[in-house]
């Protein structure tokens with residue numbers, strides 16, 4: 001059967017500088033299973049579509065995609081599956097704030113609290129009347145403190161392994177300059193660390209639902225803003241760096257601070273990003289679990305219909321072969 005021309009409606013936004021492209025129509029039908037089952041179907045059967053929506057020439061390496069799905073629970077407004085230039089994300093903090101802004105833009109939610117389902121758990125979003133968005137993320141924790149890894153050409157690097165909805169390796173002692181001008185070298189450094197972790201078999205643990213691969217590297221340094229506690233640089237799985245302070249990364253950071261007794265329940269943590277934008281966070285205990293909250297702002301940047309024409313050799317994006 002001939003392939004039909006496909007139209008995919010998207011709304012683009014940015015959260016503290018990091019873009020999110022929400023698919024609101026024309027995405028794949030992932031069935032009625034659990035969110036984890038839907039993610040598996042997306043990965044196995046519709047990876048071409050992921051690439052077409054997010055990669056050049058329609059998108060770029062720095063975009064994060066968010067496919068809205070019907071919820072599986074009556075408590076939730078929708079489900080969401082996040083994806084990027086190379087595959088899928090377990091969760092995404094800046095992306096969830098972008099989804100909340102998009103749902104408000106569409107008139108599907110108003111001020112108040114709403115539940116969104118992800119493949120790794122429920123996230124609650126709070127939209128305040130002035131438009132600021134807070135998310136209560138999935139439970140976060142540190143799995144290992146002061147893990148050492150030998151990075152060829154760079155020596156021994158020590159960091160913590162923590163879960164904040166994705167797996168992170170968090171490094172404070174890196175000798176790098178955390179500035180936007182230095183982003184290329186920071187990218188090389190973080191990529192080398194990630195490869196070394198993989199080679200050394202250093203992974204997250206199996207308490208998280210997302211598999212143990214550490215695919216985000218997070219470097220910390222002193223803030224530049226007078227209202228921030230720390231500045232970070234976060235390298236994402238597709239080798240793009242997060243322009244926002246990274247919601248799941250800030251959650252992982254606060255879990256480490258809490259474990260070290262350096263952050264109390266309810267105490268505010270202000271995380272500056274590499275571009276100078278800010279997330280405000282805090283943690284609270286729910287039984288054994290530690291729930292991080294992250295606040296930030298998102299802005300709509302565009303509404304579009306993508307066209308995937310069967311006659312276009314790059315309808316499914318430009319991909320390395």
Ligand code: PYC
Nearest residue numbers: 092093094246247248
């Ligand atoms: O905000 O959690 C986040 C995130 C992950 C990857 C890009 N942003």
